[in-house]
Amino acid sequence: MKTTQRYFFKKQEKLKSRKAISSLFAEGQQFTIFPIKVYWQSATTENVLQVGISVGSKHFKKAVDRNRIKRLIREAYRLQKNQLNEHLIHANKNLTFFVIYIGKDLPDYKEIYKKTGMVLNKLIALNHENH
RNA sequence: ACUAUCAGCCGGUUAUCGCUCCAUGAAAAUGGUGAGGAAAGUCCGGACAGCAGAGGGCAGCAUACCGGUUAAGCGCCGGCUUCCCUGUUCAGCAGGGAAAGAGAAAGUGCCACAGAAAAUAACUGUCCUGAGCAAUCGGGAUGAGGGUGAAAACGUGAGGUAAGAGCUCACGGUAAGUUUCAGUAAUGAGGCUUACGGGUAAACCUUAUGCGCUGUAAUGCCAUGUAAAUCAGUGUUGGAGGGCGGCUCGUCCGAAUCGUCGCAAGACGUGCGCUGAAGGGUAGGCAGCUAGAUUGUGUCAGCAAUGGCGCAGCAAGAUAAAUGAUGACCUCCGGAAUAUUAUUCCGGUUACAGAAUCCGGCUUAUGACUGAUAGAUUUU
RNA sequence: CGGGAUGUAGCGUAGCCCGGUUAUCGCGCCUGGUUUGGGACCAGGAGGUCGCAAGUUCGAAUCUUGCCAUCCCGA
Secondary structure, eight states: OOOTTSOOOOGGGBOOOHHHHHHHHHHOEEEEETTEEEEEEEESSSOOEEEEEEEOTTTOOSHHHHHHHHHHHHHHHHHHOHHHHHHHHHHTOEEEEEEEEOOSSOOOHHHHHHHHHHHHHHHHHHHHHHO
16 A cells, blocks of 8 residues: 555545444543543454544534534544554554544644644554554 | 615635545546525424324414415515604694504403592592581582592583582594495595493403414335244223324224133133233335426516516535635735835735525524615814 | 423522512521630621513513523434
């Protein structure tokens, strides 16, 4: 896979199954890098990486703000996920995780980019330990 | 220059990376496509879908000046009446605005405090009269004067009377009935008769008109399931239960029997109906799902809302839910410097806000610019 | 997407149906007393745009309408 310089984020990479999400909340592990909270779960079956993004409607009442935050996180994830993906291919692992924005203020793109990078590094580290 | 209202309008091009859907393709990929005036609130009205449909009565809900408009409406347009403001004038007229604008003269209730009394009025008063030396007390008539209050029993004047009173009369006001004219109608202008009985219906209510219920998480199909399964109660044909969605009348539907014991009545088991318990499965795909009371424009009819006809166009369909990120240039705005035309630099290019079945309205949120109308102040 | 309920002092509540005189109660708060001091107790007091706005009425926490916020239910 030398053509990983392309930064896709296709439908298959989104976490869409209602069942999978509820089991993730029930059984998955979690950590927080403010203002982002992550639930994650890994297994050693197929090589699949799926992610879901959400913003609580308690702090952001308007759909415009929620959509904006989700778009920013998605963009940041898209540009930085390749390292995580390569690591998973090497380890032959399956990872699903769910990102929740728990801050109260509208962030700007640079901050989100930085924090998302930290989250992904932490996920890599955690999976390395587990292995 | 400021404020208010109404109408229009939401920057453009391009590069890199990326997303939804569609088409082509074996695939890689290529091409096309992609959010508003409110997409919002869910306040009205429909379309569409499912369920239920022999009906009567009651209850419930909604609407409430008149006409038009529309698929429909608590919307919109035009008119009427009442009220408010402004101007002119002293009769009203003109302009603007508001109205949940049927009925209080069908009935019931309520009207705090104050006041004699808050709706079959009588504290003080006035008059007549009886008792008494007198002060005063008793009987009757009356509803004019008095203060209170948001509201006080048609108004003014005259007659009348023991004192008074719409008790009578003149003028005026309001309401009801009837009638003439104008108007499609609400209503207006008059005639005649009768009455004068406060407010509140966003208190109960009355009258008239209309109304089945549930909503795309509707609904249909497919997939999944030891599941037409298990346990308990109850009924089994003068009958459990159910429908006509609230109640009732009336009416209709409605289960299956068989075996054993017994002379029979009946008992037990089984099947079926109803109710409940415990438990199991799916919470995934497809359809519904976007071409329609459609959008733009011209013209005709109409005071207008709106409608007819012609021409051109096709304009999101996601489902943990696409329409994004970073730059560049142009345009526009603001500031600073050089400078008076202009150039350079810096900052901004946005408010409210994101489709979720689809339409027509209403309500609410909103920045900049352009145009129109109205208002007031300052400067010249 | 559809449906429903509730907003009253810092907190929890009554009053709302059927409008009326200074808006109720408990905890908390403040002041004073009691105590060596604190707590408890006693006495007194403050604190309310009744979620916001408009309307009906002589008069609105209460009735009506429109907004705002919070909470709940539904395949």
